[in-house]
Amino acid sequence: MNKRIISLILPLTFIFAAAGCTVNSVSNGDFYQKGLSLVGKMDDMAECDDYIALLSSSPDMNSIIKEIGENDYSKPKAVYKLTVTPEEIDRIFLGTEDVNLPDEILSEARKRLVLSFPSRINAMEGTYALASASILTTSESFISTSDEEYSLYFYIYDGGYSACVTFISEDSNIVSATGNFIKNEDLSNIASQDEFSQWLFDITRHLDFEVEDVSESTEID
Numbered sequence: 001m002n003k004r005i006i007s008l009i010l011p012l013t014f015i016f017a018a019a020g021c022t023v024n025s026v027s028n029g030d031f032y033q034k035g036l037s038l039v040g041k042m043d044d045m046a047e048c049d050d051y052i053a054l055l056s057s058s059p060d061m062n063s064i065i066k067e068i069g070e071n072d073y074s075k076p077k078a079v080y081k082l083t084v085t086p087e088e089i090d091r092i093f094l095g096t097e098d099v100n101l102p103d104e105i106l107s108e109a110r111k112r113l114v115l116s117f118p119s120r121i122n123a124m125e126g127t128y129a130l131a132s133a134s135i136l137t138t139s140e141s142f143i144s145t146s147d148e149e150y151s152l153y154f155y156i157y158d159g160g161y162s163a164c165v166t167f168i169s170e171d172s173n174i175v176s177a178t179g180n181f182i183k184n185e186d187l188s189n190i191a192s193q194d195e196f197s198q199w200l201f202d203i204t205r206h207l208d209f210e211v212e213d214v215s216e217s218t219e220i221d
Contacts, residue, residue: 038138067160115178117166118182136180143173144169162184164180166179
């Protein structure tokens with residue numbers, strides 16, 4: 001697939017993802033379950049031939065999407081929650097260089113950088129993996145009193161495909177959740193929180209993340 005096709009597919013993907021956004025009047029949100037629900041929705045999308053035909057005519061992409069849809073995502077073997085601060089986002093993505101952005105633009109840049117994290121991982125597997133996962137991206141917004149600004153839930157599955165749901169707090173207690181499949185064998189093979197932390201270090205070169213094993217979580221925010 002050439003760059004022109006990729007450049008056409010990705011904007012369309014984000015349009016369809018945005019069109020699927022909803023805001024639920026939920027005062028207490030279980031992030032674990034909300035994330036798992038998004039993973040299930042992405043799985044339904046991967047299994048829908050008409051949806052895939054609408055967005056992709058690439059045999060290579062369709063093959064990856066078919067592989068994704070063949071897996072069972074109803075019960076992850078583990079779920080790890082990664083909480084990141086604005087300072088950590090700056091350190092990972094902006095490095096040590098001074099970035100002179102107005103506060104409101106810097107805040108928007110941080111959101112986009114956090115949202116780009118799953119795509120950056122997929123990009124390591126090639127453009128087809130990146131584009132295929134992008135087609136299956138979906139979003140939802142809901143009300144929550146959570147005071148965490150940025151958190152990412154990694155749903156680990158066997159078979160080379162896992163999922164990441166990013167939660168970003170907005171104004172008026174609105175939280176935006178965005179789900180992405182991740183194609184990464186190393187992530188699928190993770191068997192402990194320590195291994196997950198090591199995987200994060202290999203990806204980001206930073207060790208001091210707040211990581212929590214929330215497998216079978218019933219947390220209520």
